[in-house]
Amino acid sequence: MDLALPRPPEEMLLGFTLALRAAGVDITADRERAYLRAAAALGLDDPHGCYHAGRATLCGSPADLERHDTVYAAWFGGKTAVAGQRFRPPAPTAPAALAEVGEGGTESDQQESQVAQASSHEVLRQRDVATLSAGEKAELGRLFTRIQPRAPRRWSHRRTPARRGEVDPARTLREMLRRLGEPGRVRHRRRAPRPRRVVMLIDVSGSMSPYADALLRLAHRFVSTGLPVEVFTFGTRLTHITRPLRRRDPDQALVAAGDAIPDWSGGTRLAEGIKIFLERWGRRGTARGAVVVVFSDGWERSDPEALGEQMRRLRVLAHRVIWVNPHRGLAGYAPVQAGIRAVLPYCDDFLAGHSLATFEEMTEVIAGA
Amino acid sequence: MESPLPFTSPADLAAALDATGYLADDALATIAWLGLHLHRPLLMEGDPGTGKTSLAEALSEAMGIPLIRLQCYEGLDATQALYDWDFPRQILHLRALETVPEQGRDVNEIEQGLFAERFLLARPVLQALRESPCVLLIDEVDRADDEFEAFLLEVLSTWRVTIPELGTISAQVPPVVVLTSNRTRELHDAIKRRCLYLWLDHPKLEREIAILRRRAPEVSHALAEQVVRAVQALRSDVELLKPPGVAESMDWARALHALGTRELDTEAAAATLGVAIKYREDADRVQCAIERILG
Numbered sequence: 001m002d003l004a005l006p007r008p009p010e011e012m013l014l015g016f017t018l019a020l021r022a023a024g025v026d027i028t029a030d031r032e033r034a035y036l037r038a039a040a041a042l043g044l045d046d047p048h049g050c051y052h053a054g055r056a057t058l059c060g061s062p063a064d065l066e067r068h069d070t071v072y073a074a075w076f077g078g079k080t081a082v083a084g085q086r087f088r089p090p091a092p093t094a095p096a097a098l099a100e101v102g103e104g105g106t107e108s109d110q111q112e113s114q115v116a117q118a119s120s121h122e123v124l125r126q127r128d129v130a131t132l133s134a135g136e137k138a139e140l141g142r143l144f145t146r147i148q149p150r151a152p153r154r155w156s157h158r159r160t161p162a163r164r165g166e167v168d169p170a171r172t173l174r175e176m177l178r179r180l181g182e183p184g185r186v187r188h189r190r191r192a193p194r195p196r197r198v199v200m201l202i203d204v205s206g207s208m209s210p211y212a213d214a215l216l217r218l219a220h221r222f223v224s225t226g227l228p229v230e231v232f233t234f235g236t237r238l239t240h241i242t243r244p245l246r247r248r249d250p251d252q253a254l255v256a257a258g259d260a261i262p263d264w265s266g267g268t269r270l271a272e273g274i275k276i277f278l279e280r281w282g283r284r285g286t287a288r289g290a291v292v293v294v295f296s297d298g299w300e301r302s303d304p305e306a307l308g309e310q311m312r313r314l315r316v317l318a319h320r321v322i323w324v325n326p327h328r329g330l331a332g333y334a335p336v337q338a339g340i341r342a343v344l345p346y347c348d349d350f351l352a353g354h355s356l357a358t359f360e361e362m363t364e365v366i367a368g369a
Numbered sequence: 370m371e372s373p374l375p376f377t378s379p380a381d382l383a384a385a386l387d388a389t390g391y392l393a394d395d396a397l398a399t400i401a402w403l404g405l406h407l408h409r410p411l412l413m414e415g416d417p418g419t420g421k422t423s424l425a426e427a428l429s430e431a432m433g434i435p436l437i438r439l440q441c442y443e444g445l446d447a448t449q450a451l452y453d454w455d456f457p458r459q460i461l462h463l464r465a466l467e468t469v470p471e472q473g474r475d476v477n478e479i480e481q482g483l484f485a486e487r488f489l490l491a492r493p494v495l496q497a498l499r500e501s502p503c504v505l506l507i508d509e510v511d512r513a514d515d516e517f518e519a520f521l522l523e524v525l526s527t528w529r530v531t532i533p534e535l536g537t538i539s540a541q542v543p544p545v546v547v548l549t550s551n552r553t554r555e556l557h558d559a560i561k562r563r564c565l566y567l568w569l570d571h572p573k574l575e576r577e578i579a580i581l582r583r584r585a586p587e588v589s590h591a592l593a594e595q596v597v598r599a600v601q602a603l604r605s606d607v608e609l610l611k612p613p614g615v616a617e618s619m620d621w622a623r624a625l626h627a628l629g630t631r632e633l634d635t636e637a638a639a640a641t642l643g644v645a646i647k648y649r650e651d652a653d654r655v656q657c658a659i660e661r662i663l664g
Contacts, residue, residue: 034562049399052396052403053403056400281553
């Protein structure tokens, strides 16, 4: 690499961090400073110096490393950058089948309009999100704040002081110490309840696209409540989107998550998606003892047996497996598809998830798991 | 806080690690050297068995300084990681004092005597700060809970610990800190920002053979090569729940050597498979594929 620069090196390096930030790597000022120091320590004449310094100081995950390498090649290698994939929210599909709900009571007096709005909210709550118009979806988005996720509980290994329970030697001895060695009251401790991890696996393939927006909003509710939640999407690839969903504003969070998801509305490889989740995350601990919620219609084009096998693996790791199928709430639904039949033996709960009301019920099931 | 750095360049460090039997590639040597130079902790992530923990061991050996290890687990707290008072000894001390005649006692003195250094149980982090220069290995930090990370943050940035009864203990020289994580959960950004990040992959064929030869010199070159080829084929071609790491290929080669095997054939492989493959489902799959791989 020729470093006969028209600009001072630090400008070149900081420009690179800007480009990297634009590519989606979360870079803070102290990371930039560490990068400059590391590059200086290795010497700018070392062709690999900037490269390794950047990987070590600016990145924090394998995904970051990948982005770094791409931007590095573009910035220092002179290639043009690849345009990032932007979020295209799935277009509203079916037109609203029922009457326009949002407009009831426009010419009535205020009280009536409030009643009408309340009842229109009630209707909206029950409606299948796939049949909503864009305006209704926006209205529904505001109603998501009604969902109040609570975490399921588990018993921590850490003991906390309690009135009853096993004897706490350290605190009992400390009490004795306070009395200069005379035996005092016996202290107790017990395991305290802690929130149990919830893992959400959201199918974003073509057949689920009418629900993707609502499901991501639901996931955002869970993440923003501060519970231990991990969210993944899968279609043809597995994407970890907990971090983009951490943004407070739901719309911004959705756009950030959308940027991270490369396989919107593509095909489904359900078995493959679950398998990759288990390999990269699940078996290492993310699924261990967790409540795993899979949002999918179970449309599996490949071998349903492979799907059953992956679900069995998931079942033995997780505390509880909940399958949410938007079609389950439709009239006349029966679990006949091969995919769903293969997974049912390994699910603790099989729930509907097509409307706000069903999301609320599901939230209760998760809290009680 | 500056200490003379024993290595002038990444290549120099790589050579020193090499001498201890740890073969570091370009990226690893560069980042480890930067960590020493900038006094920053190293955060190593990667599949199990790629040499995250052994880097800490090699660093301590190469630099001739002690290794202090903290194994993380769920529920790990400050009394396990930092320090604790030795209550039973304190009580014994008090009881012993009772035998001293009344007029000889001074309450203040007794109190201060109770919280002296000799009643302090130094756990790994405090031990590392006191004994630095040393290598502090914080193994599998993803297993500890988030609260513990917040606590580490303080130690890793200021290199000091405050004990209310004793005062502040700070390191003369910052210890070399290596954190490892298996990515069972995402670590907090604040801790990642303070560290240099390194992702470790399984080594390439030649490198793995070299590692094997270095770590298990008793194994013949031909056998080592066969084992590594088989393991690499298992990693890439066969769908396994837990692909064997370098540690497993090393164990496998040693096991075969111990059994007097000269050449890895289907029979020897089937008999010793349990050394490298730890899941029943995997064993079934490997049994099916082993002939093709060795053939």
